[in-house]
Amino acid sequence: MEVSQYLSVFMDECREHLQTLNESLLELEKNPEDQTIMDRIFRSAHTLKGASATMGFNRLANLTHAMEDVLSKLRSKELKLTAEITGTMFQALDLVEMLVRNIGDGKEGEVDTNNIVRDLKGLVFEKPMPQEAPQERRINLQLRYTEADHVEVSKSVAEGLNLFHLELTIVENCVLKGARTFMIFRDLERLGTVIKSAPSAKDLEDEKFDEKFSVAILTTLSLEEMQSKVSNFMDVAKVITNAPELDKLLQEKRTRENTILDKNKSAGSQTVRVDIRKLDELMNLVGELVISRARLEAMGSVIGSKDLDEVVEQVGRLTIDLRDSVLKARMMPIETVFSRFPRLVRDLSKELGKEIELEIHGGDTELDRTVIDEIGDPMIHIMRNSIDHGIEPTEIRRQNNKSGKGKITLRAYQEGNNVVIMVADDGRGFNVQKVKEKAIKQGLTTLEQAADMSDDKILEFTFLPGFSTAEKVTDLSGRGVGMDVVRTKVIALGGTISINSKLGEGSTVFIRLPLTMMIIQTLLVEIGREVYAIPSSYIDQIINLAPYEIRMLRNQEVCMFRGELLPLFRLQDILETPFAKNREHEELDVVVLRVADRQIGCIVDRLLPQRDVVIKSLGGFLGSIKGIAGATILGDGRVALILDIREVA
Amino acid sequence: MTEKVQTQEEVKQLVIFKLGDEEFAVDILQAKEIEKIDQGITRVPKAPIFVEGVINLRGVIVPIVDLRKRFGLVVRPVGHDTRVIIVEVNSNLIGMVVDSVAEVCRINVSEINLAPELAKGVDACFLSGVVKLNNNRLIVLLNLERALSTEEAKELVVANLEV
Numbered sequence: 001m002e003v004s005q006y007l008s009v010f011m012d013e014c015r016e017h018l019q020t021l022n023e024s025l026l027e028l029e030k031n032p033e034d035q036t037i038m039d040r041i042f043r044s045a046h047t048l049k050g051a052s053a054t055m056g057f058n059r060l061a062n063l064t065h066a067m068e069d070v071l072s073k074l075r076s077k078e079l080k081l082t083a084e085i086t087g088t089m090f091q092a093l094d095l096v097e098m099l100v101r102n103i104g105d106g107k108e109g110e111v112d113t114n115n116i117v118r119d120l121k122g123l124v125f126e127k128p129m130p131q132e133a134p135q136e137r138r139i140n141l142q143l144r145y146t147e148a149d150h151v152e153v154s155k156s157v158a159e160g161l162n163l164f165h166l167e168l169t170i171v172e173n174c175v176l177k178g179a180r181t182f183m184i185f186r187d188l189e190r191l192g193t194v195i196k197s198a199p200s201a202k203d204l205e206d207e208k209f210d211e212k213f214s215v216a217i218l219t220t221l222s223l224e225e226m227q228s229k230v231s232n233f234m235d236v237a238k239v240i241t242n243a244p245e246l247d248k249l250l251q252e253k254r255t256r257e258n259t260i261l262d263k264n265k266s267a268g269s270q271t272v273r274v275d276i277r278k279l280d281e282l283m284n285l286v287g288e289l290v291i292s293r294a295r296l297e298a299m300g301s302v303i304g305s306k307d308l309d310e311v312v313e314q315v316g317r318l319t320i321d322l323r324d325s326v327l328k329a330r331m332m333p334i335e336t337v338f339s340r341f342p343r344l345v346r347d348l349s350k351e352l353g354k355e356i357e358l359e360i361h362g363g364d365t366e367l368d369r370t371v372i373d374e375i376g377d378p379m380i381h382i383m384r385n386s387i388d389h390g391i392e393p394t395e396i397r398r399q400n401n402k403s404g405k406g407k408i409t410l411r412a413y414q415e416g417n418n419v420v421i422m423v424a425d426d427g428r429g430f431n432v433q434k435v436k437e438k439a440i441k442q443g444l445t446t447l448e449q450a451a452d453m454s455d456d457k458i459l460e461f462t463f464l465p466g467f468s469t470a471e472k473v474t475d476l477s478g479r480g481v482g483m484d485v486v487r488t489k490v491i492a493l494g495g496t497i498s499i500n501s502k503l504g505e506g507s508t509v510f511i512r513l514p515l516t517m518m519i520i521q522t523l524l525v526e527i528g529r530e531v532y533a534i535p536s537s538y539i540d541q542i543i544n545l546a547p548y549e550i551r552m553l554r555n556q557e558v559c560m561f562r563g564e565l566l567p568l569f570r571l572q573d574i575l576e577t578p579f580a581k582n583r584e585h586e587e588l589d590v591v592v593l594r595v596a597d598r599q600i601g602c603i604v605d606r607l608l609p610q611r612d613v614v615i616k617s618l619g620g621f622l623g624s625i626k627g628i629a630g631a632t633i634l635g636d637g638r639v640a641l642i643l644d645i646r647e648v649a
Numbered sequence: 650m651t652e653k654v655q656t657q658e659e660v661k662q663l664v665i666f667k668l669g670d671e672e673f674a675v676d677i678l679q680a681k682e683i684e685k686i687d688q689g690i691t692r693v694p695k696a697p698i699f700v701e702g703v704i705n706l707r708g709v710i711v712p713i714v715d716l717r718k719r720f721g722l723v724v725r726p727v728g729h730d731t732r733v734i735i736v737e738v739n740s741n742l743i744g745m746v747v748d749s750v751a752e753v754c755r756i757n758v759s760e761i762n763l764a765p766e767l768a769k770g771v772d773a774c775f776l777s778g779v780v781k782l783n784n785n786r787l788i789v790l791l792n793l794e795r796a797l798s799t800e801e802a803k804e805l806v807v808a809n810l811e812v
Binding site: 284287288291576577616617618619627628631637638641 | 688689691692693694695696700702703704705707708709710711712738739740741742743797
């Protein structure tokens with residue numbers, strides 16, 4: 001079996017189940033008696049176990065198996081849910097997550113699962129289980145029997161043959177493992193008929209295993225004879241032989257079927273996994289269609305046929321619908337990011353001895369997949385800050401006449417072409433005065449400048465590298481790295497971030513992100529004979545100037561704008577564009593751009609309409625060219641470059 | 650020649666094109682298509698000098714390079730025969746402006762000789778060999794990975810400016 005092609009599906013599935021398990025366990029902690037939650041947890045754990053065994057990830061299978069054992073005792077009420085059990089289960093989940101991540105990186109073996117497996121087993125049994133039994137079951141589990149296999153085996157057993165399961169361990173440092181196993185198989189065939197192996201014979205020959213593998217063999221020999229014969233094989237370090245009960249094999253199968261049934265029942269929304277590149281391809285094709293439509297339209301207006309116009313119009317409508325559908329297909333609810341936080345809040349508040357309640361709103365707000373993938377880590381950082389520095393310890397809250405329980409509100413909503421994510425806490429808030437003093441001390445601003453600044457403006461200093469107001473460094477945050485990383489990430493995603501805070505009442509972080517990274521709103525401008533697109537998010541305002549309003553200040557053209565000096569640049573000077581005409585104009589079009597906290601005026605030849613454009617890359621050959629964020633194709637098929645304002649300014 | 654083919658010698662197909670009066674060739678497996686310049690090329694500011702700009706090739710943005718500028722050859726104005734050969738180099742599509750496309754021909758790999766230090770005014774590092782065709786035509790095979798690498802291009806631009 002070629003495993004790699006299933007690996008990504010397996011990983012996705014694992015992540016989904018992990019999420020379900022995390023969420024459901026949290027719920028169960030609150031409602032320990034709820035049977036439906038229990039069932040959901042059990043199903044997920046069971047599927048996870050089955051999937052990992054099928055894929056041959058033994059450690060993962062082992063661990064999930066141990067978890068399942070605990071869960072099944074819980075479900076049948078033989079065990080009562082205690083804090084110890086939830087704690088261990090959460091630990092186990094973390095380990096599963098780590099294993100899954102390692103498998104993704106191609107190194108399952110590096111996580112030690114033995115301790116937690118022992119802990120889990122300790123929960124189920126008062127005295128430690130005999131060594132052989134779980135091993136036996138695991139082998140049985142790995143050698144999956146199909147219905148046909150089972151019939152075949154039953155027949156042979158009825159004829160007096162014995163079915164044995166063997167787990168063979170090859171000696172360490174064995175050279176040519178693949179060839180060695182081939183020889184072992186050949187020797188085994190002399191003793192009986194090998195009906196199954198895990199991993200498959202082909203994988204074994206290709207050396208796709210560590211040092212253990214299992215085989216099922218039908219033989220006339222007895223268990224003891226088998227064990228001793230195989231132990232004498234060359235390069236075999238250890239053999240465990242057992243005689244599985246036929247009924248057990250069937251039983252294992254039955255539970256599996258049941259789960260499949262359950263799974264079908266619980267499938268609420270039907271989904272298909274699609275490679276994101278396929279969607280990109282689709283988007284490209286749609287972009288093509290939009291351009292062809294524009295050409296068709298131009299032709300139609302020349303021909304002037306009413307029938308043709310009608311068709312063209314319909315094609316136009318369909319094209320736009322199609323484009324919107326494709327864009328929607330790339331969207332994912334932000335829920336996928338938010339769902340990690342209940343667990344985070346629970347763990348951290350326990351660790352810090354704080355009481356915190358988390359409220360989540362607008363989890364169904366949708367964002368482009370690429371944004372969703374990137375925003376998780378910055379969000380975690382902000383949440384940690386809120387929990388660690390924002391929310392005060394319970395006693396202090398009581399002293400300050402607040403409820404002992406802190407509250408963090410997570411909210412997402414759409415606002416025009418942006419999605420706003422808000423993280424609010426009712427904690428101690430930022431001490432603006434302290435931030436101001438520190439900024440002055442670090443030479444970021446002067447006393448006079450700071451005096452005129454609004455509170456929000458002063459709080460922006462906290463995003464600068466190396467700036468932290470926390471007096472003591474904790475494990476979680478306050479090291480002075482972090483908020484600047486968060487801001488860099490948000491900006492890289494084309495978004496903005498700001499803080500709003502009141503001392504003693506709490507603080508709120510706002511992240512504003514573009515809905516999609518594929519399409520942005522731009523203003524098209526003409527300079528010389530070239531057309532450029534300026535992302536609207538950077539445009540503050542558009543003004544008209546007469547040439548006499550421009551003054552020279554230290555070789556720099558400036559003008560007065562809202563009572564302040566606005567530096568002016570002619571776009572042709574930055575882009576080295578020939579044939580620019582704006583020096584002869586009697587009235588100048590100036591696009592006022594805002595980059596970080598400064599403004600510049602950009603003089604162009606002519607303003608063209610605003611357009612939503614599909615961003616395309618310039619390709620690997622040109623790589624990143626300073627000042628150019630990408631390119632887009634205009635209605636007439638020409639290419640217009642999108643300016644990277646941060647670089648241009 | 651036919652005997653050689655029968656001994657199953659490795660055969661290469663080349664696309665032969667002209668830059669000025671000289672003939673160059675690339676492996677046909679690298680050439681994706683040949684286009685006329687019928688649409689405007691969008692200039693890319695601050696790109697290397699030999700990059701003419703970008704075009705829209707059915708929805709994909711493709712950079713266009715002028716090998717004549719790259720090799721320091723005489724640049725002729727766009728004429729009736731001017732073509733763009735779209736090639737794939739390191740999985741990037743790139744268009745090369747050529748003065749004309751001559752033909753596609755089949756050669757045996759053994760006929761390819763090492764390129765001399767300087768062939769037709771082009772530095773040997775951009776070449777992968779030369780082939781002599783039967784009618785005494787000398788065809789220069791381009792090493793596209795080298796010829797179309799922007800890394801070196803930057804140095805080259807600097808070098809040209811210094812001279």
